[in-house]
Amino acid sequence: MINRLRESSQSLTFRIAALLALALLPIGLISVATTFQLLSQADRKAETNLLALTSEAAAPEEAHIRTGIGAANMLAAMVPRLRRSNWDCAEPLGDFVRDSQAFSFAGYVSAEGTILCASEGQGTDVSDRRIYKTMAADPQTRITVSPDALVSQTSVVMVTVPVRRNGRFDGYAAVSLPHGQLFRPLDQLSEDRPLDLITYNAEAEVLTSSRGLDDVERHLPANYELSDLLYAQDGAFIDETRAGFLRVFAVVPIVPGQVFALGSWEHRRNDFIEGLSITSSMLFPVAMWLVCLAVAFFAVQRMVIRPTRNLRARMLQFMRSRRITEPRHEASTPRELREMEETWMRLAENVLHDEAELYDTIHQRTVLLKEVHHRVKNNLQLIISILNMKVRKARGAEVKDALADIRQRVMGIARVHQELYETSTAERVQAGELLRAIVGQTVRTALDDSSAVNFVEEYDDIVVYPDQAVPLSLAVTELLTNALKNLDAPGNEKPTLSIRLTRDETKGARVELCNSLNPDGPHEQEEARSSGLGMALVTAFAHQMEGFAESEATPEQYCAILRFPIADFDDTKMPGELALA
Known part of the structure; x- marks a missing residue:
């Protein structure tokens, strides 16, 4: 048991877990509890202070608005008397407005939308004003804002009280409070933490703002609408403004159910709580x-x-x-890392051992492959030598031509074999590179002066397997030999020989070998195409590649065409030498 505990104590997991748990547990518990408590107390204190400051800052507005409500109610009660006096009220209401210094307008609007009695503007038609339409549709006491009052031509807060006659709506009494009279400087309330104050009515319409009505939207809460803040009692919360600043908000009812004050200031957490600051926490x-x-x-x-x-x-x-x-x-050093290093050392030793065996096997296979190529080359050369001897000893011209033809084909096979294993890898063959070498050597061997022929070559970058490269090379060699035999041109023109290796639209390849003809000469190639051994061999080679051969002949040109599919390469396959190893 003791030995097992000692071994466990040496592990990396045990050591780090033990050290971190020992160091962080007490500090973490104290820090989290203390910081959470301080931050919560700071937020609650900021909300409480803001509620008090909001109530204090909104007190003048509350007094003015309540005075306006009282004046409007008084004017509504005087309407029957004013009606009996034939609306002789311009002078007394004008004196009332001038003496109070809190109002810019006082008057009565009839049910038809005409100012029948007012401090000024008597007889004015206001039936197209929004406040008239609202009062006519739903008569009740309202406190609204009018940025362009019709009579005073100033921005005012308007208090309207409905007037009823025999239980029916008979107009409304209205008094206007200029915006300039509503606010006093708020810097004296909180110099180090500026306070913003907004008042709004039950329709969520902003009445006044300490920053002005033009920029009031940027200072409203981002996640609350004013219609959501029609609190019956004082309330506070923390939110971002629509301009993206975090602030503390407080809502205080000024006139319950009618007017509310929304105060806000910057959200800070540097207040002292029982002698301990947030910074020290x-x-x-x-x-x-x-x-x-x-x-x-x-x-x-x-x-x-x-x-x-x-x-x-x-x-x-x-x-x-x-x-x-x-x-x-x-x-x-922990035990896990020691075991990891020991495992790696064993792995490295195994890799060295396997590499040595692999290199030895590859070397043996390479030597064997070179020996096979060398013997094949020697055997083909021996066959060519034997055919040369038979050609020299043959007496009949037909026999000599047949032996010479066989010798030419064997030389072509030898040439293909040599070029195939000298220009390509064991698994992939660049078809263009291979054909270029074979064609060049064949043309140089067959023609004494290659400049006497217009020779055109065009090879696309095509890669094939050796299983396709060998029959392709043999077929091209056979076609090229046949073309060189029949190469001709009319008059003194230079004959033309062209070979092209291109891709086609069906993911295959196309070899086209064309030679010019003399229209006035014999057409031996057409006969070879139908019954000759050359085309039979080419057709057989094409079948080995899963393709086909065809020809196109005109009096001026003969073209042999070879089409075959390009086999897809599997990159997951191991190269031939490694597979043998």
């Missing part, structure tokens, strides 16, 4: 972070990073020089 997270950093650096640096870097350096040395260096374990 942040020492706990800082201390926790420093301890975490020190413990993590010591644990990871000593027990993980240094041994891992040493192991990486040894791996890089092995990769570059195939040398295995013995590890130097320190006392603090």
Whole structure:
């Protein structure tokens, strides 16, 4: 049991977990609890202070609005008397407005929308104004804002009270409070933390704003509409403004159910709570972070990073020089890393052993393959020599031509064999490179002066398997030999010989070999196409490639065309030498 505990204590997981748990548990608990408590208290205190300041800042507006409501109610009660006096009220209402200094207008609007009695503007038609239409549709006491009052031509807050006669709507009494009289400077309330104040009515219409009505939208809460803030009692919350600034908001009813005040100020957490500031409370997270950093650096640096870097350096040395260096374990190296290094050393030794065997096998296979190529070349050369002897001893012209034809084909096979294994890899053959070498050598052998022929070559970049490269080369050699035999041109023109290797639209390849003809000469190639051995061989080679051969002949030109599909390469397959190993 003791030995098992000792072994577990040496593991990397146990050491880091133990050190971090020991260092962070008490500091983390104290820091989280203290910081959470301080931040919560700071928010609650800020909300409470803002509620008090909002109530204090909105007190003058509340007094003015309540005075306006009282004046409007008084004027509504006087309407029957004013009607009996034939609306002789311009002078007394004008004196009332001038003496109060709180109003810019006072008057009565009839049910038809005409100002029958007012401090000024008597007889004016207001039936097209929004406040008249609203009162006519739903008569009740309202407090609204009018940025362009019809009579006073100023921005005012209007208090309207309906007037009823025999239970029916008979117009409304209205008084206007100029915006300039509603606000007093708010800097005296909170100099270090500026306060913004907005008042609005039950229809969520902004009445006044300490920043002015033009820019009021940017200072409203982003996640609340004013219609959501029609609180019956005081309330506070924290939210971003629509301009993206975090602020503390407080809602205070000025006239319950009618007018509300929304105060806000910057969200800060630097208030002192029982002698302890938020800044000093942040020492706990800082201390926790420093301890975490020190413990993590010591644990990871000593027990993980240094041994891992040493192991990486040894791996890089092995990769570059195939040398295995013995590890130097320190006392603090965890058991898992020691086991990892031992496993890597065994792996490196196995890799070296397998590589040595693989290289030896590849070398043997390469030597064997070269020997096979050499023997094939010698055997073909021996066959050519025997045919040369038979040609020289033959007496009949027909026999000599037949033997010479066979010798030419064997020489073509030998040439293909040589070029195939000198210009390409064992698994992939560049068809254009191979054909270019074979065609060039064949033309140089057959023609004494190659400049006497217009020779055209065009090869696309096409890669094929050797199984296709061999019959392709033999077929092209046969076609080229036949073309050189019958190459001709009318008059003194230079004959033309062209060979093209191109891709077609069906993921295949197309070989076209054309030679010019003399229209007045014999057409031997047409006869060879139908009954000759050359075309029979070409057709057989085309079938080996899963393709077909065809020809196109005109009096001026003969073309042999070979079409075959290009086999797809599987990159997951192992090269031939490695597969044999």
